[in-house]
Amino acid sequence: MSKSKGKTESGPQLSKKAYESELFRLQTELVELQEWVRESGARVVVIFEGRDAAGKGGAIKRITQYLSPRVCRVAALPAPTDREKGEWYYQRYVAHLPAPGEIVLFDRSWYNRAGVEKVMGFCTPEQHTRFLRQTPIFEQMLIDDGILLRKYWFSVSEEEQLRRFRARRDDPVRQWKLSPMDLESIYRWEEYSRAKDEMMVHTDTSASPWYVVESDNKKHARLNMIAHLLGSIDYLPVERPRVKLPKKLESSGNYHRPPRSLSKFVPDHVATLVGDSDD
Numbered sequence: 001m002s003k004s005k006g007k008t009e010s011g012p013q014l015s016k017k018a019y020e021s022e023l024f025r026l027q028t029e030l031v032e033l034q035e036w037v038r039e040s041g042a043r044v045v046v047i048f049e050g051r052d053a054a055g056k057g058g059a060i061k062r063i064t065q066y067l068s069p070r071v072c073r074v075a076a077l078p079a080p081t082d083r084e085k086g087e088w089y090y091q092r093y094v095a096h097l098p099a100p101g102e103i104v105l106f107d108r109s110w111y112n113r114a115g116v117e118k119v120m121g122f123c124t125p126e127q128h129t130r131f132l133r134q135t136p137i138f139e140q141m142l143i144d145d146g147i148l149l150r151k152y153w154f155s156v157s158e159e160e161q162l163r164r165f166r167a168r169r170d171d172p173v174r175q176w177k178l179s180p181m182d183l184e185s186i187y188r189w190e191e192y193s194r195a196k197d198e199m200m201v202h203t204d205t206s207a208s209p210w211y212v213v214e215s216d217n218k219k220h221a222r223l224n225m226i227a228h229l230l231g232s233i234d235y236l237p238v239e240r241p242r243v244k245l246p247k248k249l250e251s252s253g254n255y256h257r258p259p260r261s262l263s264k265f266v267p268d269h270v271a272t273l274v275g276d277s278d279d
Helices: 016-040 056-064 110-114 116-120 125-144 158-169 181-189 187-201 217-232 269-273
Strands: 002-004 008-009 042-049 074-077 102-107 148-157 211-212
Touching: 016 056, 016 102, 016 217, 042 056, 056 074, 056 148, 056 269, 102 116, 110 125, 110 187, 116 181, 116 187, 116 211, 125 148, 125 187, 148 217, 158 181, 158 217, 181 187, 211 217
Parallel strands: 042 102, 042 148, 074 102, 148 211
Antiparallel strands: 002 008
16 A cells, blocks of 8 residues: 555556656547547547546546547536426437537536436436436437447545545635535435446446446546547547648748737736746
């Protein structure tokens, strides 16, 4: 067992250099996947589920870091409106499914009904039972239509979740990520566990399996999840034309920039910091 910044983790620890090197290699492969999706017209849906602070957002951030938002987009839906509450449950999620040549990452998905809605009483027992019965059918319809569907459950221990919540509480730029609903996930840990277990029994199917990502170590979780995603899709390299750039820009001499006095420039904030750096 080794400790890092007050956190206890088991197993070998990856060095920062090794982590960053492998992450960049995987991100390079994600670009290759993106180009194949764009070229082939494939449709990819990746679902990210798990407890609050389990590391879903960090994994999504690393996946999208170098990808085009025109090809890969994140669907993070807010709470349903009164109108949406009266719709077919899957309807608002269907609107975000990918067109040919697109990847959609669901930062939480229709599985809200199996988790927070079930535990917090936001749906009726009948609605929950119907969800468990209909979801495998719904996902089979997506797969039959050609969508590549992947589902990841980020699993975090109770102790590590609490540690991350405390870190959010004490961090002024992340306090917004700690909501009353998040706190309920601590006090209702066992209820969420039972809801998750029931969800898995009904929706972990051979056609649409759940893949569990152990995420007490965020860096390991990101690498493991991205590597698995890449390995689960049979994509091929797409040859891209080489772009030729001139050695220098040629000017006709007929263009002259307007005087600087005619433009409104952003004040040089950096100049006020000169001398304050430790470098």
